[in-house]
Amino acid sequence: MEIAGLQKLTLLDYPGKVACTVFLAGCNFRCPYCHNAELIDHILPPEMDSAELLDFLKKRRGLLDGVCLTGGEPTLRGQELKALIEEIRALSFAVKLDTNGTRPDLLQELVREKLVDYVAMDIKNSPDRYAETAGVPAPGLEAVKQSVRFLLEGEVDYEFRTTVVRELFDDNSFLGIGPWIRGAKRYFLQPFEDRDTVPVSGLHAPSAADLERWRKIMLPFCPATEIRGR
Template sequence: MVIHGFQKLTLLDYPGKVACTLFSGGCNFRCPFCQNGNLVQHPEWEPVIPEEEIFAVLEKRCGVLDGVCVTGGEPTLDPDLERFVTKIKELGYLVKLDTNGYRPEILKKLVEEKKIDYVAMDIKNAPSRYGETAGVKKIDVMRINESVEFLKSGVVDYEFRTTLCKQLHGREEIEAIGKWLSGAKRYFLQNYRKSDYVIDPRFSGYAREQLERFCEILRGKIETVEIRGVD
């Protein structure tokens, strides 16, 4: 698997676990507010971390780290993902996968074969605005929904999450997402933050007060609703 970034310690990326994070490159979406635009648009410009180097660190940290987060980009695009996470599991680590959910067949296979232990799936927006928000004109939202329903069935521990921008997400969209994800276990609202690698810098985030109002709309429909990315 081609890895372009390696964060050797994180207390945030895997809820309740001490972990490290690996960043793959390339994505089938072009979300304009994406903060990893360098990995999404031009992964070939980014350095590649040798697999031997990654596993040398993982072997050394057995018993210190609980898990490994595999993110991107979009990891399910890499044909070597299954072999790679199998090798991580063989060291005794928990594996968390971050995905946009557009390849439900890959997600299902990895979960059913017990190759991953936790899934964080991005919900870009309400279905009616999905293509616009994902930066893809022709998008099959039913593929996204297939992943949503699979995770909601409870076959693996999971969370849904949405990065909120004033320009793309308002009360109407939040209400539609709440209806869509009704019955889900865990949903996080992540506030948009500017970064050096964002694809389109014209976006802006919300104040905590507005995010709290959005949470109130969602609570009662979803078991746990929380805010991330706001001090």
């Protein structure tokens, strides 16, 4: 399998673990604020293949605890992703999966076969603004909801997270998200950060006051709501 990129060391991407981050190209969303837009359409040549990644990991045994698989949307790789994770697990690394939740069947399969230890799932916005925020007319909301319901059951450690952009969010966003993820173990509001590679210009981070108000809206639904990255 082609590996679009590898960050050899991260202390941030995998909570509580020293990890590396593996980027897989391709995504079924077109979020206007995406930080990995060059990965969405396979614009860049792959950095390595899975055999080279596994060679790297063999040399890092004892130095890294975990591997984060991110994208793009890793679950679009289907059984190819599962095979890669099985090889990573065979080297005794913990595995974190970042996902937009649009492939609930594969997500459940990976969890039930104990192939992933931690799932970070994006909640793009309230259901009525999902398509706008995901940048596609049909974001597969029923599939996303199925993934949310599954993670709320708690079979695997997880977090939900939302990248918050001033132009795409208001109080109603969180009044919509709150009941949807009620009882979630962790929920993070991540303020948008502008970069040259973001596909749509003119987007901004929310104000600190808006972020704090939105955190307070979420607290009755998810007491473990935090603002990350500020």
